Amino acid sequence: MRQIDVPGLAPGPGYSHAVSVDVPGRLVVLSGQIALDGEGNLVGAGDLEAQTRQVFANLEAALAAAGAGWEHVVRLGYFLRDASGVGVVRAVRADFVPAGFSPAASLVEVSRLVRDDLLVEIEALAVVPAA
Numbered sequence: 251m252r253q254i255d256v257p258g259l260a261p262g263p264g265y266s267h268a269v270s271v272d273v274p275g276r277l278v279v280l281s282g283q284i285a286l287d288g289e290g291n292l293v294g295a296g297d298l299e300a301q302t303r304q305v306f307a308n309l310e311a312a313l314a315a316a317g318a319g320w321e322h323v324v325r326l327g328y329f330l331r332d333a334s335g336v337g338v339v340r341a342v343r344a345d346f347v348p349a350g351f352s353p354a355a356s357l358v359e360v361s362r363l364v365r366d367d368l369l370v371e372i373e374a375l376a377v378v379p380a381a
Contacts, residue, residue: 265355278376283308302342322376329371333359
């Protein structure tokens with residue numbers, strides 16, 4: 251993955267405006283992950299930080315199952331019930347995504363997720379270089 255500096259656009263806080271994948275590889279598409287544990291139980295009722303931490307753990311597990319890691323992620327899509335919580339999400343992301351690594355990203359505030367008790371959903375796109 252190569253982050254592209256875009257003239258005329260201010261750097262994004264924790265994301266890149268454009269990312270190029272210049273090698274052949276395998277595309278890994280992760281569905282939006284929510285704050286459910288392996289038993290299907292909600293983690294962190296009413297707690298954005300706890301829910302986000304579970305979501306990132308779920309993403310990490312899905313990446314690993316696909317033979318990928320955070321270094322392969324080229325895009326993240328965030329869906330938040332309240333976009334003012336983006337600082338909390340960024341702080342949790344910093345515990346998972348390597349420092350200095352900024353995939354492309356979008357954040358959308360939504361009125362509802364698949365369940366009323368969910369506060370965040372995150373999807374990812376990764377490219378694993380060909381061996």
